[in-house]
Amino acid sequence: MIEFQNVVKQFPDGFRAVNGLSLTVHDGEITVFIGPSGCGKTTSMRMVNRLLSITEGRILVEGRDNRDYPAEELRRKIGYAIQQIGLFPHMTVLQNIAVVPRLLGWEEDRIRKRVDELLELVGLDPDVNRDKYPRQLSGGQQQRVGVARALGADPPIMLMDEPFGAIDPITREVLQDEFLEIQKRISKTIIFVTHDIDEAIKMGDRIAILKDGSLVQYDTPDTLLAKPKNRFVRDFVGADRQLKRLGLLRVRELMTRDTPNVSLRASTDDARRAIEAAAVKSAFVVDEDGVLKGWVDREGLRENPDSLLDAMNEGDFREIGVRQSATAREALSAMVARGFRITPVVDERGALVGSITLRALQELADQGWVEGEQAS
Amino acid sequence: MKRLTAIILAAAMLAGGLAFAQTYKNDAPIRVGSKQFTEQIVLGKVIVEALKANGYQVVDKTNLGGTAVVRKALEAGEIDVYPNYTGTAISNWYRDVPWANKSIPAGASGNAYQSYSIVSSLDAALHDLVWLEPAPANNTYALAVTAKFAKEHDLATVADLAKYINGGGQVKLATGDEFAQRPDGIASFEKTYGFKFKESQLLVIAGATPAQTEQALANGSNGVNIAMAYGTDGALKAYNFVVLKDPDGAQPVFAPTPVFRGAVIRKYPEIVGILNPIWAKFTTEELQNLNAKVEVDGQNADQVAKDFLKQYGFIQ
Amino acid sequence: MSVIPNRIAMLGSSVAALGFFFLPIVALKPNRLAAGVPFNLLQLQGDYRYILLFALALVPFMVAFRKDVTTRGWLLVALGNLLLLLTLLLPAMAATHLLANATQYLGENAFVRNPRVLPTGGLALGLAGGYVTLFAGLRDLERSGVQAWIRAIGAWAGVAVIAVLLATGAFNVYSVMVEFHTNGAALQQKFVEHLMFVLVSLVVGFIVGVGLGLWASRDERVSNVILYAVGIIQTIPSLALFGVLLVPLARLGDAHFLPVALFFAVSAVLAIAVGLGYRALAGRLPSRLQTASLIVAALVAAVPLTLFTGVFVSFVYRAARIGFGGGAMSGLDNGILALVLAGLGLWVLRRWVFVRDGVVRSLVRWAYLLAYAATGVLFVVLMVRAAATDQFLGAVPSLSALTVRDLGVSGIGVAPALVALTLYSLLPLVRNTYAGLKNVDNAIIDSGRGMGMTPAQIFFQIELPLAFPVIMAGVRNAGVALVGIGTVATVIGAGGLGDFVIQGIVNTSIDLILLGALPAIALAMVLDALLRFAEGLLTSPGIRHAQNS
Structure with missing residues (x-):
């Protein structure tokens, strides 16, 4: 746990970069610091491992004032990764990752094992990459090594200053996804500085929006998007924040589970009954394994009263359904594209697990909008 | 810790050096210097070889530097001896000091005995330097012409040249800047023999030596x-030049003479007896001959010095 | 894919051919001093061989148009080597003939005594053309991916043959070689002298220059003062600097050691006090006053620093001269050399071979540390023993009689040369150290700091390795420059190869000038090559090709 208590940073020229910041970074979470340039986000982060001194207030690291640690010792237990990667060009990948372990006096064997482990963790083949120099790696690979290096001595806390900033957008997406996967396993307490709101929303468990050295809002991404505190936050998160918010929510969490469905073998009567019982216009058709095969509506049943197979609209689950792991945003765009008002939700195999309606998504978006408007 | 080690090492080094220093006897070798041209080197080597042959420890510092450097080195005790010229001592040292200049008679520089007695007594009194017996040679500034030119215009002395120039003869003199400007240089020739080089008759090469x-x-x-x-x-000789004679002594006499620090001569007075007979052999012709062996024939100065000493039986 | 003609080869070919055609290749001199009669290559009496040499010079021009880069490269390397070799060898053969018939060629009036053959402009251009052709070929080979060691063989083959021929006396007819044979013994001594004062001043200049560069890189205000100051030193003509140092150093030499030591102690204490005062006050002063007070502090600090450096350099040089020059130091000097080499060898092994095995690795590491520790101890012992001989401090009766001159300081001789050369080495060293350290990416340093490296660890593990190639470029610059400037040091009695040069100038004997100049050129080139080699060995492969300058 990292706790900022009324932290002030004033530079010798009188500029107050951080002005009474108080917030708590929770264990095992990624906390994103974001704001326009000059807002004090990097300054705040750099005070945690005392790369910058604190003018007033204090920062508790694992319950202790961080000035109670010798500076170097403090830094060695806090992983550090920065935008320009900062890999040492004259050291091999191994030497780079081994920097902190060596500073801590680890045995060579242990270091070697740790380096291989980390390289595998970040998706680089140790045997191929261990003895390469940074300039022999691509930008994405260098960034991976940068992350591995920050994890070198398995620090409980990590500071990351725009670690994916200097990478092309496609690679950045990949690295972000990979890092989220890694974080799931290692659960570090991370302060993550960025100026990219999309990255913040994607990476952050919590987001702290800073402006002129002060904290404006500190919330989960969902709350932030749904209920921006004021005009500054609303402008900062952007006009499309409703869409962004949909991007945060998974279909799994929004869908209706008991959705009317009938088996392929069922009769048209069964189908009609199921539709009427649910007071809806249509039902989904599944096979004996529960895999979505199509849908049938009242109109179809009227025209082909004898055979369900004739009455139903057949369709592959990949084309007519959305996966439960998809975001609400993806579901919305699929429905708009297909002209559906309701769409079936399937699992990895294609089995029907629920459904989601266009109205539900719209309401969700409106809710945030309205609440946001009221707040200002 | 590292700093401490370094300090201990340094202290040990100094202490060791000083401790050893006490155990060695004071037996300094004689350091022989010379200026940086052939005759000086040959004369320096002659002193080196002669002293060595008589059992002295010698450090060869010949070819040390220019006039000022070598003279300062001798005065400062950084060398013990070097071959000086009477003319240099008068013109370069004492004529430049106003009180000394006043005490030197006008014609003294052109007189071998007078100039020697003046510089040797001044040096002894002021710098504790001892001039041994000067050589009979005179390595003075002179005017040289080609043998062909001398024959064509019947030139043997500077007086003949004066006649030729005053009669409208075409001449061009190549000279160093110092010789052109000093009152005892070209001006002295002109005054003594009654002629004048026109500006256009001079090719002044800055810093040039006779070789150039x-x-x-x-x-x-x-x-x-x-x-x-x-x-x-x-x-x-190599160029087949003729030196025009200076019968009226327009130029100072430059007699090469070994000049020692007084302390050395007091310690080894027998050196005087070793070097004086050798120096008596250095006539102008002998020096021309020795210089030619080095400059023209390309022999080694060491070897030339040794051969000379052997030839007259000073060494085996 | 179109292959451009090798323009460098065309240049080499043209240089050699024009040189052979228009300039005399040798001059026959009646004696050591008199000017010679020049001979063009095509005028050389004898046979077709000389025409062949001229034809050979034209061949690279035609080869340059070949499309196959590898073949072209090998052809050019072969032609370059051949040109180098024959340009030296064939005129030497002709020279024998010229010397035998000297009177016939020189005429009746010449004063023929020990006639000699002087290599002249045509020969120099022939060698230059050969070298350029060789270089052109090597570039082709590099481009077509021929391995470095194979190229090295091609590069040095001709030089090796020439060296062998030189040793067997094939070039003895040339006047420089004649001069070498008369003054060869002195040459070795002068060469060692030259090498010693260049190395000693380079080492001291390195310590001082890197120190100043480091300081400058840490403090922007200081950097202006320092860079400006060392820049000014560079503008002083070397002759003037030697002359300027003569008087103060002679005075210092005259002084007794004890009062000077006392003065040093007092000035050092004063400098430290002023320095501490500056540090305490600096933040509070207006910036203009701050700069002024910095300059004052720097000047006060410069007094003990200069005094110490001057005395220390002179002392080390004297002791090293006696210690390494005497041979009477019971083989200590050879022991030191052996240990240094052993240590270096082990260090290389540790770096390249034994990296995998932890045990062997630490063993080797200890062994080389031991080698260097032993070297240090032996070196001190050698210095102490050298200092204690009666050629040095041994001649001083007592401590109170000890003068600074006894420590090796004097107005003439090596002391002022060392001081002047050390000063000259400062600009490239300070500038390159400063630039090298300044150019280290801040993000990289920030990374190191953020990972918990101490300032010393950041300096030694990050900044220094990264700035190293640039600093080494400065060392090479300084080294090569010092070899050249060192030849002027002869005028203040420092000796060295300049002795031959100045004597040659005084006598107008080109042979003698060359006898001093050629070894100086060779020394500069070898020094540069060795430093390059060391640089390559010590630079991390991760940054070795990153900077190509």
């Missing part, structure tokens, strides 16, 4: 037909 002016004459570049030269230059 002589080469200018040998090449005949820029119409040069007279060159500044030293009386004992070995190159004169």
Whole structure:
């Protein structure tokens, strides 16, 4: 746990970069610091491992004032990764990752094992990459090594200053996804500085929006998007924040589970009954394994009263359904594209697990909008 | 810790050095210097070889530097001896000091005995330097012409040259700037023999030594037909030049003489007896000959010095 | 894919051919001093061989148009080597003939005594053309991916043959070689002298220069003062600097050691006090006053620093001269050399071979540390023993009689040369150290700091390795420059190869000038090559090709 208590940073020229910041970074979470340039986000982060001194207030690291640690010792237990990667060009990948372990006096064997482990963790083949120099790696690979290096001595806390900033957008997406996967396993307490709101929303468990050295809002991404505190936050998160918010929510969490469905073998009567019982216009058709095969509506049943197979609209689950792991945003765009008002939700195999309606998504978006408007 | 080690090492080094220093006897070798041209080197080597042959420890510091450097080194005790010239001592040291200049008679520089007695007594009194017996040679500034030119215009002395110039003869003198400007240089010739080089008749080469002016004459570049030269230059023979005689003593006498620090002579007075007989052999012709062996024949100065000493039986 | 003609080869070919055609290749001199009669290559009497040499010079021009880069490269390397070799060898053969018939060629009036053959402009251009052709070929080979060691063989083959021929006396007819044979013994001594004062001043200049560069890189205000100051030193003509140092150093030499030591102690204490005062006050002063007070502090600090450096350099040089020059130091000097080499060898092994095995690795590491510790101890012992001989401090009766001159300081000789050369080495060293350290990416340093490296660890593990190639470029610059400037040091009695040069100038003997100049050139080139080699060995492969300058 990292706790900022009324932290002030004033530079010798009188500029107050951080002005009474108080917030708590929770264990095992990624906390994103974001704001326009000059807002004090990097300054705040750099005070945690005392790369910058604190003018007033204090920062508790694992319950202790961080000035109670010798500076170097403090830094060695806090992983550090920065935008320009900062890999040492004259050291091999191994030497780079081994920097902190060596500073801590680890045995060579242990270091070697740790380096291989980390390289595998970040998706680089140790045997191929261990003895390469940074300039022999691509930008994405260098960034991976940068992350591995920050994890070198398995620090409980990590500071990351725009670690994916200097990478092309496609690679950045990949690295972000990979890092989220890694974080799931290692659960570090991370302060993550960025100026990219999309990255913040994607990476952050919590987001702290800073402006002129002060904290404006500190919330989960969902709350932030749904209920921006004021005009500054609303402008900062952007006009499309409703869409962004949909991007945060998974279909799994929004869908209706008991959705009317009938088996392929069922009769048209069964189908009609199921539709009427649910007071809806249509039902989904599944096979004996529960895999979505199509849908049938009242109109179809009227025209082909004898055979369900004739009455139903057949369709592959990949084309007519959305996966439960998809975001609400993806579901919305699929429905708009297909002209559906309701769409079936399937699992990895294609089995029907629920459904989601266009109205539900719209309401969700409106809710945030309205609440946001009221707040200002 | 590291700092402590370094301090201990340094202290040990100094202490060791000083401790050892006490155990060695004071037996300093004689350091022989010379200026940086052939005759000086040969004369320096002669002193080196002669002293060595008589059992002295010698450090060879010949070819040390220019006049000022070598003289300062001797005065400062950084060398013990070097071959000086009477003329240099008068013109370069004492004529430049106003009180000393006043005490030196006008014609003294041109007189071998007078100039020697003046510089040796001044040096002894002021710098504790001892001048041994001067050589009979005179390595003075001189004017040289090609043998062909001398024959054509019947030139043997500077007086003949004065006549030729005053009669409208075409001349061009290659000279160093110092010789051109000093009152005891060209001006002294002109005054003594009654003629005048026109500005256009001079080719002044800054810092030039006779070797360069002589080469200018040998090449005949820029119409040069007279060159500044030293009386004992070995190159004169190589180029087949004639030195015009100076019967009226317009130039100072430059007699080479070994000059020692007083302390050394007091410690090893027998050195005087070793070097004086050798020095008596250095006539102008002998020096020309020795210089030519080095400069023209390309022999090693060490070897030339040894051969000379052997030839007269000073060493085996 | 179109292959451009090798323009460098065309240049080499043209240089050699024009040189052979228009310039005399040798001059026959009647004696050591008199000017010679020049001979063009095509004028050389004898046979067709000389025409062949001229034809050979034209061949690279035609080869340059070949499309196959590898073949072209090998052809050019072969032609370059051949040109180098034959340009030296064939005129030497002709020279024998010229010397035998000297009177006939020189005429009746010449004063023929020990006639000699002087290599002249045509020969120099022939060698230059050969070298350029060789270089052109090597570039082709590099481009077509021929391995470095194979190229090295091609590069040095001709030089090796020439060296062998030189040793067997094939070039003895040339006047420089004649001069070498008369003054060869002195040459070795002068060469060692030259090497010693260049190395000693380079080492001291390195310590001082890197220190100043480091300081400058840490403090922007200081950097202006320092860079400006060392820049000014560079503008002083070397002759003037030697002359300027003569008087103060002679005075210092005259002084007794004890009062000077006392003065040093007092000035050092004063400098430290002023320095501490500056540090305490600096933040509070207006910036203009701050700069002024910095300059004052720097000047006060410069007094003990200069005094110490001057005395220390002179002392180390004297002791090293006696210690390494005497041979009477019971083989200590050879022991030191052996240990240094052993240590270096082990260090290389540790770096390249034994990296995998932890045990062997630490063993080797200890062994080389031991080698260097032993070297240090032996070196001190050697210095102490050298200092204690009666050629040095041994001649001083007592401590109170000890003068600074006894420590090796004097107005003439090596002391002023060392001081002047050390000063000259400062600009490239300070500038390159400063630039090298300044150019280290801040993000990289920030990374190191953020990972918990101490300032010393950041300096030694990050900044220094990264700035190293640039600093080494400065060392090479300084080293090569010092070899050249060192030849002027002869005028203040420092000796060295300049002795031959100045004597050659005084005598107008080109042979003698060359006898001093050629070894100086060779020394500069070898020094540069060795430093390059060391640089390559010590630079991390991760940054070795990153900077190509």
